Amino acid sequence: MSSVEKKWTDEQIASDAVSKKDIVEFLHSSASNKFLLENKLNGKIQNVVKTAKKPDLILAYNRLFETQQFRTEDEQDATLVKKESTNAAAATATKDASQAAANELQASQNQEAQVPKYKKTVVKRGSGTTPRKGDLVSVFYKGYFNDNKVFDTNITAKGKGDKPLKFKVGTGRVIRGWDEVLLTMQKGEKAVVNIEAEWAYGKKGVPQAGIPPNTPLNFEMELVDID
Structure with a gap:
């Protein structure tokens, strides 16, 4: 899609005649996945409609035409973009913050061994x-807080087409708690893991992903393959 024409005038889009769902559906069909991620509009349409505010959607609509970040024919369905970011070991919108945290945690791994800060x-x-x-490992997981609120997962309710997260374990590509616990798991093992904040995202947290500082995290994990 090389160019897109505006569907509504400023007056029309601000009126009650154009709903939030109308705007989200237009953005999903017209904007690139990169644009949707940057503006936190990726994922299922009904979820975006539920959480987004109309003024913010109008700003995103106008920004799309300012930046010309239109969708190309070879891009995957916008509702599946969340899975792509998950396979990158963090939501793409939080990739930089997650990588910085991982680098910091990797440095701490070079220190003397200490008492494990997780329970499996x-x-x-x-x-x-x-x-x-x-080793390259493949992992299915669901991450949730102590109040059971899920903050990230690569497992859908139907389970069809789910792809495991793949990364080289023990190299600082993920939080330390993951690196440490996976080295104790066997192929095919499923476990519930409670990770203390120090071996999760520590003092910084990942605000972009809704993870506050000094927050312990819980995961349901399955080690499905080792290469």
């Missing part, structure tokens, strides 16, 4: 080998 409860025992540092 095995739900299903694996039958394979355990990974070593540098």
Whole structure:
């Protein structure tokens, strides 16, 4: 899609005749995935409509035409963009912050071994080998706070087409709690892991992803493969 014409005038889009859903559907069909991520408009349309405010959607609508970041024919469905960001080990909108936190945590891994700052409860025992540092692992997970509110997952309700998160374990690509616990898991193992804040995102947290500073995190994890 090389160019897109404005669908509404300023007066029309501000009126009650144009709903939030109308604007979101237009942005999903016209804007690039990069634009949607930058403006936090990716994901299921009904979820975006529920959380977004109309003035912000109008600003995004006008910004799209200012930046000309229109969708191309080879881009995947905008409702699936969240999964792509998950496979990058963090929401794309928070990639820089997550990488900075991972780098900081990796530096701490070079210090002397200390008492593990996580608790693992095995739900299903694996039958394979355990990974070593540098191995490529594939993981399904659901992350949630102590109040059970889910903040990230790569598992859908239907489960069809779900793709595991892949990364080299023990190399600082994820939070330290993940690096440490995965080195204790067998292929095929499922576990519930409670990670203290120090081995999660620490004092900084990840505000862009809704993770406050000094927050312990919980994960349901399944180590599905080791390469």
